[in-house]
Amino acid sequence: MTKVAAGFVIFRRISNNIEYLLLQTSYGIHHWTPPKGHVDPGESDLETAYRETLEESGLKQSDLKVYDQSKKTLNYNVNGKPKVVHYWLAELINNEATVKLSHEHQAFKWLGLEEACEIVGYKDMQGVLVDFNKILRK
Numbered sequence: 001m002t003k004v005a006a007g008f009v010i011f012r013r014i015s016n017n018i019e020y021l022l023l024q025t026s027y028g029i030h031h032w033t034p035p036k037g038h039v040d041p042g043e044s045d046l047e048t049a050y051r052e053t054l055e056e057s058g059l060k061q062s063d064l065k066v067y068d069q070s071k072k073t074l075n076y077n078v079n080g081k082p083k084v085v086h087y088w089l090a091e092l093i094n095n096e097a098t099v100k101l102s103h104e105h106q107a108f109k110w111l112g113l114e115e116a117c118e119i120v121g122y123k124d125m126q127g128v129l130v131d132f133n134k135i136l137r138k
């Protein structure tokens with residue numbers, strides 16, 4: 001059965017720069033990912049994205065402005081099983097908000113596009129970052 005997850009690619013504006021939030025897992029190969037997680041039964045993808053973002057980064061719905069029309073979907077295999085991940089672009093609009101990690105992550109970084117692409121590693125995730133960045137440059 002396909003696993004479905006959802007999350008937000010969160011960015012902040014610092015002066016004229018755009019920085020993306022990435023979290024490093026405290027397990028496995030310690031990969032870097034935007035906040036996201038598995039969709040629970042009865043939950044919409046968007047509800048999952050808000051819940052997982054709060055759990056994993058401490059950032060609340062009211063801290064974010066979500067780009068409703070920006071949804072991008074990744075498809076890859078984990079341990080031989082298909083996984084689908086939905087992402088929306090979201091801006092951190094509360095300058096006072098701070099990132100608070102859960103036990104699932106050991107570090108976080110706010111990075112420009114180039115560094116963000118480097119650290120996420122996977123080509124399809126890099127494509128999502130590049131596409132979202134284009135929306136912001138329009």
Ligand SMILES: Nc1ncnc2c1ncn2[C@@H]1O[C@H](COP(=O)(O)OP(=O)(O)OP(=O)(O)OP(=O)(O)OC[C@H]2O[C@@H](n3cnc4c(N)ncnc43)[C@H](O)[C@@H]2O)[C@@H](O)[C@H]1O
Nearest residue numbers: 005025027028031033036037038074076078104122124125
């Ligand atoms: N190895 C591990 N050891 C112990 N506990 C573990 C574990 N993996 C998961 N868990 C547990 O699962 C929980 C996470 O659950 P959730 O929080 O619900 O799920 P998730 O964000 O989707 O996490 P996950 O890290 O599994 O997903 P990703 O697809 O990024 O990553 C899943 C795999 O896919 C790879 N991957 C990520 N993006 C990819 C892409 N674009 N293409 C191909 N592979 C990719 C990653 O490198 C990773 O290997 C954690 O609390 C932890 O307890």
